Amino acid sequence: MSFDIKKVRDDFPILQQRVYGKPLIYFDNGATTQKPLPVIEIVNTLHRQSNSSIHRGIHYLGEQVTEAYENARKTIQKFIHAAQPHEIIFSAGTTASINGLAFSLGERFVREGDEIIITEMEHHSNIVPWQMLCGRKNARLKVVPFDDNGVLQLEKLETMMNRKTRLIAVMHASNTLATINPVKDIVSLAHRHDIPVLVDGAQSVPHIPVDVQDMDCDFFVFSGHKVYGPTGTGVLYGKEKWLDMIPPFQGGGEMVDSVTFEKTTYNQLPYKFEAGTTNYIGAIGMAKAIEYLLSTGLRSIAVHEQNLLHYAVNKLDELGYITIYGRAPLKTSLVTFSISHIHPYDAGMVLDKMGIAIRTGTHCAQPVMQHYGIEGNIRASFAMYNTLDEIDSMIEGIKKVKLMF
Ligand code: PLP
16 A cells, blocks of 8 residues: 555644644654544534434434444454454543553452562553552562663563462553564463463554454553544453453443442443443544554555654764664654753753654653663654654754754
């Protein structure tokens, strides 16, 4: 499939504007991506024409929107290659999915003295919920380190697993180092010890094809807004056997079968985990975003984004005063770096005035910054609509920053 960058850019109205009189260059896609017209339009149309609570009304609107919601579930199922639609739980995002899972898994399986393994490169949302669980249960959090290139030291993981390990939680792709982790190998290692694995796909799903059955992970999570969908949307995928075994993390309407003051029984999957009125319009919008991604072509997007990545890394290296964090052999399309003797915040402020939106700070991964002994750095994260010309503008911007300070 050929990749038509002009057409892609035309689909994203936000990119057509100027900021401070300059064309907007949006390099903060790791934080959130912009929305293409089909997503904006479906959310608008649903609010105008079909809004009605799902799974409740027997009326026309209720049935229409319920059908669209369940079709959205099937779209997500196919997208990540889950075996069953009911293994897809709609959530408010990666953070919500992990927190919910930490509660449910913890209630059923984690006891005093048990252990959870995470990695040193995790986003805070795959650290703190596990830390909180360990605090509640008197369990222990163990951390697999990465080397200075940003590659996980998997030989250490092998020595950390034992019969007390209840879960390994690992990110598929790093939001600071860009490393794509060998999650399939990690899962196969863990399964030899009967340990389930959660994969945080927040930074992988927008860039690489995901097949949860091939990966064989037990849980997989991602956010809709990072994959061109609406905010407040996301997914918790779990293998049926696990979702059946763990209790719900929220109680309320829809997630029940019968309720008396003495006893409540729970609804079947996936509704057991979808208490209350969900963000159904958002979920349908997220599925539309995924249809857009697929119709643009996952592979051609990946080729385009890898071009951007390599071009940016080479240009940054050529400057001679840039430190890049993360040199793993397999990376997604983002790069974090610092400019010698310049505070990231100062650089970010100056670039912003040139219309270039990059991210500065710790990127919700303070342990990664601690690894390198820095307070923070600069991140440029690329999406399908970014161009080589935009990277040239960023490089020119960095040169100006260097002259100014
Ligand atoms: N995990 C990773 C790897 C991320 O990059 C992010 C967001 O930056 C999250 C989790 C949290 O995602 P959200 O804020 O959408 O819940």
